[in-house]
Every structure is written in structure tokens, then in C-alpha cells.
Amino acid sequence: MPSRLRVVLVEDHALFAQSLDFALTREGYDARVLTPEDFPTPGALLGRVRELRPRIVLLDLDLGPLGDGRLLIGPLAQAGIPVVVLTATSDRVRWGECLAVGARRVLSKAGTLDGVLATITALAQGRAVLDETERAELIALARANGREHREIRARFExxxxxxxxxxxxxxxxxxxxxxxxxxxxxxxxxxxxxxxxxxxxxxxxxxxxxxxxxxxxxxxxxx
The missing domain is CATH 1.10.10.10 (Winged helix-like DNA-binding domain superfamily/Winged helix DNA-binding domain)
Known part of the structure; x- marks a missing residue:
């Protein structure tokens, strides 16, 4: 049983956030939803997440006016808070970038609710949520793409x-x-x-x- 394990969802899509909040609460989790538009800066949002002391953070990559959610992953991971990215993008380079800075797993919003709940349960039980080979491949893809971008930008200089x-x-x-x-x-x-x-x-x-x-x-x- 989750035993009221606290899960913070950072999401700017109201319908998606409400649906997941309902599902998590029904499963017995202490779900809290934070909307990016309610915070003036990414730092303010990050501070609120830390104040809530969650066991797990479900993080969208698109934070509306606050920009790229990937910037929050590193600080949260360094604070010992597991981060699962929920995103609409299918860009595996971006997935690898998230994993490289500390995300435990990236899940597509096109996936199932059962997949999200299974990932949360596994994290709560201290189990792995992503095959290490797949993790390594995604991170390698992101790093290779980063090198390529740097090489291309050098041409513009x-x-x-x-x-x-x-x-x-x-x-x-x-x-x-x-x-x-x-x-x-x-x-x-x-x-x-x-x-x-x-x-x-x-x-x-x-x-x-x-x-x-x-x-x-x-x-x-x-x-």
C-alpha cells in the first residue's frame, strides 16, 4: 500500500493534472498538484516542491511561462527526490537529456495510467524503473546530439x-x-x-x- 506516500505533480495542463490527481488519490497517494503559472520563477516553483517534501515528483517538460522543466530535474535529484518526467514529446534525445541530469524515467503522456502507477509503485519500493541498457543508450544519444550541435554552432561562429x-x-x-x-x-x-x-x-x-x-x-x- 502507498501509505499516503506524497507525490507532487508539476503540470500546466489542467485536465491532465486533475485526472492524474484523482487517480493517484484514489490509489491512496497523497497527491499535490503545482501549476507553473502560479509561480513567478522556476526557483520559486522549485522551492515550493522542496517545502512539500515529496517522495516522488512527476514533472512535465513544458512549464509554460517558466520554460523547460528539465532545468528542475538536477536540483531535485541532488536533493534526493526521485523525478519521473511525463511528457508529450517523443524526441528520444530530450528523453536522454532528462535521464542524463538525474531523472529516473521518462514516460510518454500517450502511455497508460497503469504505466505511471506501476512506475510510482516501483520507486516507492526501491526497485529499478528503467533498464540500464536503455538508460545508457538514451543518454549516449543525447550526448552525441549535444556534440553534434556544438560542432554545428561552431560553423556559425x-x-x-x-x-x-x-x-x-x-x-x-x-x-x-x-x-x-x-x-x-x-x-x-x-x-x-x-x-x-x-x-x-x-x-x-x-x-x-x-x-x-x-x-x-x-x-x-x-x-
């Missing part, structure tokens, strides 16, 4: 200030003609700049350059 601005115009869907008109230069000049951008980013088209920028979250300087 090779761009000159003007090339960065030109790429910013391309990201907004502007053509070479539009960029030339904006800078009052010839289209040949802009084409030369675009060619240099593609070479530095190691891509073969403007579309690929824009896609690469979006992929790693690169933003151009203010024009």
Missing part, C-alpha cells in the same frame, strides 16, 4: 557580421533580390555572400542553411 545578417534575411524568407535591395548592393554581391555562407556551414543550398540554423536554435544579430 565562422560567419562575418554581414554574413550573419544576410542569413537572417534568408531565414525570414527573403530572396537574394530582397536582400540586395535592403543593403543597396548588387545581387551578385549578395550571391557571393550567400555562397560563402553555404561554404562555412557546409551545406549546398539556402534552404539547408536555414534548416540548419533552425535545428540548432541559431539566431541572427539584430539588423
Amino acid at each position: 565562422l560567419l562575418t557580421p554581414r554574413e550573419s545578417v544576410v542569413l537572417g534575411h534568408l531565414m525570414r524568407g527573403e530572396t537574394v533580390h530582397d536582400v540586395a535591395a535592403a543593403f543597396v548592393v548588387s545581387e551578385n554581391t549578395v550571391r557571393t555572400q550567400v555562397k560563402r555562407i553555404l561554404g562555412k556551414l557546409e551545406v549546398s543550398s539556402q534552404l539547408a542553411a536555414v534548416g540548419l540554423a533552425n535545428r540548432v536554435g541559431w539566431h541572427p544579430p539584430a539588423a
Whole structure:
């Protein structure tokens, strides 16, 4: 029996939170729901979680105005509070990132309530909730992706200030003609700049350059 084991659910989706709160309470757990919108900063939310002294935290990755829930995992894990991530994303890289900073397991919101309850029960009993091979594979995937992103972002650092601005115009869907008109230069000049951008980013088209920028979250300087 859970023996009123306290479970804190950090979730910004009201219907999902209410449903899980009801299910946990019905199973005998002391469930507490914290809504991110009720806190001014991630630090304030983290402080409240600690005050409640939960045995387990169920954490959403999307905390609305407070940003990425992954930032809370490390501090909670360091405080000895097991964290189970509940997320709508199927991105296994993000799953691995959560595990790398201390989450015990990541569960999809597309899964079943029984799966969530089984994970909570296993944690309460001190049992493993994720196969170590799968954990290692997910963490390795996240770290490899991190290295790749750093390598790609290093290419963007090779761009000159003007090339960065030109790429910013391309990201907004502007053509070479539009960029030339904006800078009052010839289209040949802009084409030369675009060619240099593609070479530095190691891509073969403007579309690929824009896609690469979006992929790693690169933003151009203010024009």
C-alpha cells in the first residue's frame, strides 16, 4: 500500500493534472498538484516542491511561462527526490537529456495510467524503473546530439557580421533580390555572400542553411 506516500505533480495542463490527481488519490497517494503559472520563477516553483517534501515528483517538460522543466530535474535529484518526467514529446534525445541530469524515467503522456502507477509503485519500493541498457543508450544519444550541435554552432561562429545578417534575411524568407535591395548592393554581391555562407556551414543550398540554423536554435544579430 502507498501509505499516503506524497507525490507532487508539476503540470500546466489542467485536465491532465486533475485526472492524474484523482487517480493517484484514489490509489491512496497523497497527491499535490503545482501549476507553473502560479509561480513567478522556476526557483520559486522549485522551492515550493522542496517545502512539500515529496517522495516522488512527476514533472512535465513544458512549464509554460517558466520554460523547460528539465532545468528542475538536477536540483531535485541532488536533493534526493526521485523525478519521473511525463511528457508529450517523443524526441528520444530530450528523453536522454532528462535521464542524463538525474531523472529516473521518462514516460510518454500517450502511455497508460497503469504505466505511471506501476512506475510510482516501483520507486516507492526501491526497485529499478528503467533498464540500464536503455538508460545508457538514451543518454549516449543525447550526448552525441549535444556534440553534434556544438560542432554545428561552431560553423556559425565562422560567419562575418554581414554574413550573419544576410542569413537572417534568408531565414525570414527573403530572396537574394530582397536582400540586395535592403543593403543597396548588387545581387551578385549578395550571391557571393550567400555562397560563402553555404561554404562555412557546409551545406549546398539556402534552404539547408536555414534548416540548419533552425535545428540548432541559431539566431541572427539584430539588423
